[in-house]
Amino acid sequence: MKRVPTHPTSVKRQRGGASKQESEAPGRTASSDVPARRAERAAERRAAILHAALDEFGARGFAAARLEDVAKRAGVAKGTIYLHFADKEALFQELIRSVLVPVMNRLTVEPPAEVPTRTLLEIFAATFMREVATTRRADVLRLIMAEGVRFPSLAEFHFRNVVEPGLAGLRRLIQRGIDRGEIRNPGLAEFPQLAVAPAMLAVVWQGLFGHLSPLDVEAMMRAHIDLIFGERSGA
Amino acid sequence: MKRVPTHPTSVKRQRGGASKQESEAPGRTASSDVPARRAERAAERRAAILHAALDEFGARGFAAARLEDVAKRAGVAKGTIYLHFADKEALFQELIRSVLVPVMNRLTVEPPAEVPTRTLLEIFAATFMREVATTRRADVLRLIMAEGVRFPSLAEFHFRNVVEPGLAGLRRLIQRGIDRGEIRNPGLAEFPQLAVAPAMLAVVWQGLFGHLSPLDVEAMMRAHIDLIFGERSGA
């Protein structure tokens, strides 16, 4: 970051092939009998580093995480990290990018058939729980809330690519509910944040207090949806 | 944090007098003509250090904040910090303690008169906005979400002294609303978290995205209270 290069190697090489962006670790083990092509191996290592980084950053936060630990966890030398990422911050950004954007695409499906809006919202909530709240992706969310202030570009990236589209989709859903007379309160369309707020709280709660006082997130989300649709008891 | 003390100084001296706990910066300047008594001066310095720590930790997070900057901001030498706090972590804990506990006491008033529950909730929300969301205390909240995972004792302290009593008070309020027929959804009493969730989201939002897309927190809270009381439009 602040290192002055001895040789003015102005242009950094930056491998990684055709900008792979998947997040799931590849199933193929390194000891496969079909020797993976170089590019494949590189992609595997890149994925392994991202995976390890998720663990380390998630557990320690950005500033306190040590790249040497990331390397060790990924089964790689420290220097290797720098073959794939420009620096610690770039690794962090790429982590956010690769972990959240794919889920957002999965969450922001088009509002399709003749299904009641309540069901759509329930699916939305269930998907969020299954894909985010109960996975290590929740750590990434907490990480953004935690470190976002210090990385404005990262906060903005997350806002443009996750928050804005997610909220827009939610607003469309809610508006649909209002139009069909399923939702009474028009304020919800103006502030779709009200609809996600409990999910965010759940992520934080489970991370901080889960072991002290576990929260029945599903029941809470059910109560929340009841609140939105003005019912007095769940199914 | 991970520093191994060279000398096994088992018991740290820990000056600082009668455990002052106020958080507001003292108005008195150091150049006051009435020379403050030693204990007073000590308390003032302690407060100044906490105040500076709030700024620095709030802006940079625990790991990245530098005690030298805290000292400079407090108008004090680095060593002086160690006259008042055992180490960086103790300073951080004391910061959380001194900033949030007093507010919690102010928020958790007894549910008094013949006032409608809605008004009480509105007061609760307004107080939270005035005393927390729009002050540097919001940084402390974000700080806890950020660093709490890495400081379990701190997370537990915050849970026992802020979250639990706060939620209990809120639950009592909601139960009152249900008993009086003002609130329809009984799930709210089971999950008072639903009532605070938007406030938490507002704190995070303003911190991360406030400059990209400011959130009209008051309007949102109004919409949220409408939702709770089943009204369709605010006053």
Added chain:
DNA sequence: TCATTGTGACTGACCAGTCAGTCACAATCA
């Protein structure tokens, strides 16, 4: 005067980022 309080230069651990060297594998040749 002397006990208490404050100071800031200093120490030692720590860690992001570097780079000279290694070696697995691919390409080329006999």
Added chain:
DNA sequence: TGATTGTGACTGACTGGTCAGTCACAATGA
């Protein structure tokens, strides 16, 4: 096909800078 050479991915010891915490000394004031 097997031997030789070339390539660049990978390694990890190292550097330079940073910062928490210390302590010998200075300032203060009872």
